[in-house]
Amino acid sequence: MATYTTEIASDKLISDNPIHQRLLKAYIAAKPWISGDLLEVGCGEGRGVEELLPLAKSYVGLDKIGEVISMLQAKFPGVDFRQAVIPPFVGFGDNSVDTIVSFQVIEHIADDRLFLQEIYRMLKPGGKAIISTPNITHTLSRNPWHEREYTPQQLVDLAASIFDKVEAKGVGGNDKVWAYHEANRKSVQKIMRFDIFDLQYKLPASLLRMPYEILNRLNRNKLHQQQGDSVIEITHEDFPLVENPMEGLDLFYVLWKK
Numbered sequence: 001m002a003t004y005t006t007e008i009a010s011d012k013l014i015s016d017n018p019i020h021q022r023l024l025k026a027y028i029a030a031k032p033w034i035s036g037d038l039l040e041v042g043c044g045e046g047r048g049v050e051e052l053l054p055l056a057k058s059y060v061g062l063d064k065i066g067e068v069i070s071m072l073q074a075k076f077p078g079v080d081f082r083q084a085v086i087p088p089f090v091g092f093g094d095n096s097v098d099t100i101v102s103f104q105v106i107e108h109i110a111d112d113r114l115f116l117q118e119i120y121r122m123l124k125p126g127g128k129a130i131i132s133t134p135n136i137t138h139t140l141s142r143n144p145w146h147e148r149e150y151t152p153q154q155l156v157d158l159a160a161s162i163f164d165k166v167e168a169k170g171v172g173g174n175d176k177v178w179a180y181h182e183a184n185r186k187s188v189q190k191i192m193r194f195d196i197f198d199l200q201y202k203l204p205a206s207l208l209r210m211p212y213e214i215l216n217r218l219n220r221n222k223l224h225q226q227q228g229d230s231v232i233e234i235t236h237e238d239f240p241l242v243e244n245p246m247e248g249l250d251l252f253y254v255l256w257k258k
Contacts, residue, residue: 025239036098042105144208152245165256170248
């Protein structure tokens, strides 16, 4: 039986639906850029595999969790899923992939520069990478599972130092989404008022993960109880792709190699 952490939002838990739909939107939004040989870095439980497979000549999905890879291999027989801890990307040659997608991954990578350099190395000339990551401007508390989060300009600066062209966009939200986000913000603030010593930013991440999981799950369940059907009714269509990344809950960047 699967155990769903709040970091791996599930399509099977109603209280996770707004987050699941937000993450699914990245796959929907990426479709116009998908072509040729495709590599997905951090495929997770396969949220968007069915969205991308028909658009690619070939597909390889990487994830560090062996149990997830085994599950995906059983669910999608004949599709190439591999366990890998990255960076570097062992077994992938220079100029070997047309398109790379990596959603909600870079914030977990200790050496984010090497991560992007390796993606650039693997891309064929004319290839592109599509990445998403939380916009720290709208983050409600420290996430102890993340190495860091970025402002839009921080990620532009990092990506532009490696790639030949950066298209900076965002995954935004309509009124329904922002109402949920505001309710979430108020709920988190009520929890954080007890952190009078600002320990969430002072303690090591390893000590914060368990309380973060407990409080985050309780908070999502509480929001579901308070918001009712609005939590269930949110879909990926409520998260428009926006041209100004500052307006995005997530940053959504297309990175090009000449």
